[in-house]
Amino acid sequence: MMPTWPTPPAPGTQPSTSYTASYSAPAFTPVQVRQSFGQSYSTPQPPYSVAHTYGPSHPPAPSAANIATNVNPAPPAAQEQAKTKIDWPDSVRRYVQRAFIPANLDSSVTRADMEAKLKETITQANEKNIMYSLDWDTMPLPQQMIREERARASLPLHSKSQAQGPTQAPGTKKRKSWDLTDAAAVHSASATPPWRAGAGAGRLEDRVTFSPDRRQGDELPKHTSKFNRADKRQKRHEGEYTTYREDTPPPGDGPVVGTCQDLEKRYLRLTAAPKPSQVRPPHILRQTLELLKKRWKKDQNYSYICDQFKSMRQDLTVQRIRDDFTVEVYEIHARIALEKGDLGEYNQCQSQLKGLYRLGLKGKTNEFKAYRILYYIHTANRTELNNALADLTAAEKKDKAIKHALDVRSALALGNYHRFFQLYNETPNMGAYLMDMFVGRERLAALCNICKGYKMDVPLRFVTEELYFESDVEAAQFILDHEGQDLLEDRSGTILFLTGKAGSRFEGARAKAFSRVDIKGQI
Amino acid sequence: MAFNALFFNELFDIFSKQDGYQLAQTLSPDIPTEELRRICRSHNAHSIKGALKRGLSAPAVGLDHQELQGWVEVYAAYWSATGVILAARDSNSDSSRSSDLLWTKVYEAWTELLNVLLRGYQSWGFEAWTIPCLYVVCNHLRIFAMQADKERNNNSSFDDAAAALQDDFDPETNKRQKLEDCARVLSRVFMVCQTDRAPLEESRKWGSYYIANLLLKTYFKLNSASLSKNILNSLRAGGRDMPEFSAFPKSQRVTFKYHEGVLAFLEENYVLAEQCLTDALNLCHKDAKRNKELILTYLIPCHLIKSHTLPTEELLERFPRLQKLFLPLCQCIKRGELHKFDLALQEGEDEFVKRRIYLTLERGRDIALRNLLRKVFLARGFEEAKEGEKPARRTRVPVSEFAAAISLGSQEKIDNDEVECLLANMIYKGHMKGYISRQHGIVVLSKSGAFPGTNV
Numbered sequence: 021m022m023p024t025w026p027t028p029p030a031p032g033t034q035p036s037t038s039y040t041a042s043y044s045a046p047a048f049t050p051v052q053v054r055q056s057f058g059q060s061y062s063t064p065q066p067p068y069s070v071a072h073t074y075g076p077s078h079p080p081a082p083s084a085a086n087i088a089t090n091v092n093p094a095p096p097a098a099q100e101q102a103k104t105k106i107d108w109p110d111s112v113r114r115y116v117q118r119a120f121i122p123a124n125l126d127s128s129v130t131r132a133d134m135e136a137k138l139k140e141t142i143t144q145a146n147e148k149n150i151m152y153s154l155d156w157d158t159m160p161l162p163q164q165m166i167r168e169e170r171a172r173a174s175l176p177l178h179s180k181s182q183a184q185g186p187t188q189a190p191g192t193k194k195r196k197s198w199d200l201t202d203a204a205a206v207h208s209a210s211a212t213p214p215w216r217a218g219a220g221a222g223r224l225e226d227r228v229t230f231s232p233d234r235r236q237g238d239e240l241p242k243h244t245s246k247f248n249r250a251d252k253r254q255k256r257h258e259g260e261y262t263t264y265r266e267d268t269p270p271p272g273d274g275p276v277v278g279t280c281q282d283l284e285k286r287y288l289r290l291t292a293a294p295k296p297s298q299v300r301p302p303h304i305l306r307q308t309l310e311l312l313k314k315r316w317k318k319d320q321n322y323s324y325i326c327d328q329f330k331s332m333r334q335d336l337t338v339q340r341i342r343d344d345f346t347v348e349v350y351e352i353h354a355r356i357a358l359e360k361g362d363l364g365e366y367n368q369c370q371s372q373l374k375g376l377y378r379l380g381l382k383g384k385t386n387e388f389k390a391y392r393i394l395y396y397i398h399t400a401n402r403t404e405l406n407n408a409l410a411d412l413t414a415a416e417k418k419d420k421a422i423k424h425a426l427d428v429r430s431a432l433a434l435g436n437y438h439r440f441f442q443l444y445n446e447t448p449n450m451g452a453y454l455m456d457m458f459v460g461r462e463r464l465a466a467l468c469n470i471c472k473g474y475k476m477d478v479p480l481r482f483v484t485e486e487l488y489f490e491s492d493v494e495a496a497q498f499i500l501d502h503e504g505q506d507l508l509e510d511r512s513g514t515i516l517f518l519t520g521k522a523g524s525r526f527e528g529a530r531a532k533a534f535s536r537v538d539i540k541g542q543i
Numbered sequence: 544m545a546f547n548a549l550f551f552n553e554l555f556d557i558f559s560k561q562d563g564y565q566l567a568q569t570l571s572p573d574i575p576t577e578e579l580r581r582i583c584r585s586h587n588a589h590s591i592k593g594a595l596k597r598g599l600s601a602p603a604v605g606l607d608h609q610e611l612q613g614w615v616e617v618y619a620a621y622w623s624a625t626g627v628i629l630a631a632r633d634s635n636s637d638s639s640r641s642s643d644l645l646w647t648k649v650y651e652a653w654t655e656l657l658n659v660l661l662r663g664y665q666s667w668g669f670e671a672w673t674i675p676c677l678y679v680v681c682n683h684l685r686i687f688a689m690q691a692d693k694e695r696n697n698n699s700s701f702d703d704a705a706a707a708l709q710d711d712f713d714p715e716t717n718k719r720q721k722l723e724d725c726a727r728v729l730s731r732v733f734m735v736c737q738t739d740r741a742p743l744e745e746s747r748k749w750g751s752y753y754i755a756n757l758l759l760k761t762y763f764k765l766n767s768a769s770l771s772k773n774i775l776n777s778l779r780a781g782g783r784d785m786p787e788f789s790a791f792p793k794s795q796r797v798t799f800k801y802h803e804g805v806l807a808f809l810e811e812n813y814v815l816a817e818q819c820l821t822d823a824l825n826l827c828h829k830d831a832k833r834n835k836e837l838i839l840t841y842l843i844p845c846h847l848i849k850s851h852t853l854p855t856e857e858l859l860e861r862f863p864r865l866q867k868l869f870l871p872l873c874q875c876i877k878r879g880e881l882h883k884f885d886l887a888l889q890e891g892e893d894e895f896v897k898r899r900i901y902l903t904l905e906r907g908r909d910i911a912l913r914n915l916l917r918k919v920f921l922a923r924g925f926e927e928a929k930e931g932e933k934p935a936r937r938t939r940v941p942v943s944e945f946a947a948a949i950s951l952g953s954q955e956k957i958d959n960d961e962v963e964c965l966l967a968n969m970i971y972k973g974h975m976k977g978y979i980s981r982q983h984g985i986v987v988l989s990k991s992g993a994f995p996g997t998n999v
Contacts, residue, residue, distance in 0.1 A: 402809070402810075402811065402902060403768065403769065403809060405902070406896060406899050406901070406902060407766070409896045409901065410896045410897060430905070433902065433905055433906065434905070434906075434908055434909070434968075435968040435971070435972070436961070436964060436965065436968070437964055438960055438961040438963075438964035438965075439961065439964075468971065469964075469967045469968055469970075469971045470967055472967065472970055472971045473963075473966060473967025473968070473970040473971060473978060473979050474963075474967065474978060474979045474980070474981055475978035475979070475980060475987075476980075478981045479981075482981065485960075486960065486964070
């Protein structure tokens, strides 16, 4: 189930002017790993009341009060709505049955599409609470709805481009009727959409021959597109297409030009060509971004923000908008996803950004290259790390964020945990969220080193400092969590960590922590 | 040579001897332009197939109907390719006509030839001794693919803004689309060789390693070494049904071992890498200097990691390129010059990263550090010897002495905690035996073999 939020204002009621004022405050704030530790150092230590065993319920030591920020990302707010059990009325059941009667089946509509449509229809009815009031017996069947939608999807788009394009060559009328016959042909021959074209190249070509940016009114591609389209039509009539791929909408005719004026829009995976009336044009999207920035600062509602950003990205994609604004949207979404530990979305954004930067679009290139390096450290992806290194220019290597990431990498490669944890404390931008992901395993590795290298014991405070724990308590807890109960000892007011006794106690945990990192959408 | 009586006589000769390599030569595009032109002009599109059919159907050649049909198609495809190759070669000499993507056309024509040839094996019963034809055709497919990509990339008018508008676009992919296509075609050829079920003596399996090598080469070029895994797995899985590895020609074995070794190297499997690369080096022809150089580029870092051994100066002297690459680092490691090592690594970084040995060489710093620490230990000298006993080394070394040694080169102060961290690391990795006593700020080294493998 989708999370809920206040319904978006109806079109028109939203005073769009209120958002046009540029609101440039960033939607994120750089984080610091730990703000101060030194002060608590000089104050006399509170006597620990524990001798040999640190109970897991050990009360927090006063020194912990000095800790300013805790950066461990909260688990993504799971705002899943409890699924309510629904009792389906008989009328709905009959409707579903009717849809699947063989006589009513339509070969141009796949079963999966029908089921999706059915689900959509019924869910909508349920949400609007009209499930019982609706006359299901006269309701159009899902296959009918899909057919109508397909026909509709092609129409408004054409009239739109007709109205817009002064460069439109003669023959528009013909094109329209062609498309209508297309639709008919699709039905009669149980044909499939053209992107399945045998040569494979067909689809991309007809997509790309359209003007990449309508606003520029580029004339040339439009002419060439005529030929390709003719080819495409020809092919369609040869009945070349025999399979239907789900989920992907039939290719529209070039980029959509949106007309939607709403600022907010829920994300819905497209199952049909996008309707211009439901796509927001760039100037609206800019306002949306400002609104979302504000919302994020105020509410920190991740599921809402993520959903809104996805719909923004979708609007940008269907309109083929690739400019600095696109970069900004992806960058902000990546940062927010990072903050919330949503690596799936983060990776999607990063891989898009990689391409966008390559196109020469401006953005925070260095910041995101640094994240990329940190991420490869996390996933221990040596090959990609090497590639990333190879891609860096001399100037980039001097950039603060990138240099930091490179230093982190080299510190880890050489086992210099001392340096590593210093760097952890100095992470620029939001890199700390990425480093948080592997700081645990590096602590284990360092602990293994310390246990092997130091005899007979070291003060617990030394461990706390070297491994940058927030406090002695946290350090102790870390040791306890990895079965080091008997390794802590209170000797005349100082807690000692008995390295001599540890043996290879932490090796198992270390090996486990370093074993394969598996992440959704890993890059 | 043209497709005339002389040519058919030669073919007859080849077929009766079953000389695959010589047959393959008749399908090579790598012949003087004049000769290519003679072939091209000897027939036209209407006459070519008829002429081939007449020539090849001489009873002496001894082809059955299907095979005959197949070879006619193959030579006809070759003939059509000669036309486009000539056009491409001609336009290269006069650059004014470079508006067309001629090499792309060559690539396409050549793909067609390969497809026809492949069909020959799949459905027209071409015999296994003719496999070298596949080698030659595949090898040139790769070359043409690279040429086509190069031509397209040089030609800005073909810089498709088009591809940039795909949903999942990657400008890089576009730069090498023909080579990627080539990789797909080659992997199909590989499967055709690999899955042949005929008895070993007449199996296409004998072609597996040659094609695998081409494919691996292509994957490396495409920077997608990870795809190579499938090839290796397939060869390993087919292990029992495959001919003995040692039965394959040496040249194929060297290349294959090299690729296998580099792949293992990239996965940090240094044991396997060392083994494969050593095999490759031993098999390598004594005069194949460039190949030896390539093998050693990876074998030297392997040895450094595995057995902490450095190449001798004599070895490096024989390979100037390797000398330039490795000598500065090796000297720093040997002398324990930590700071100079860092500088040398930085100096060569671009080259190292390009060859994908940077991350491995970086770990040589451990050895440099060990050698430095060892010097400190030696400089401490001996305890006062007791009567009649051998003098023992002083095994208690203040951390500050190690710190002084480490900052000697860079003249940068390094705090003791970091030094301890480095020492703990040395101990953990087994480069040094002993322990740190934090309380006393000293390191207590083992009386016997404080630095394993270095005689102290």
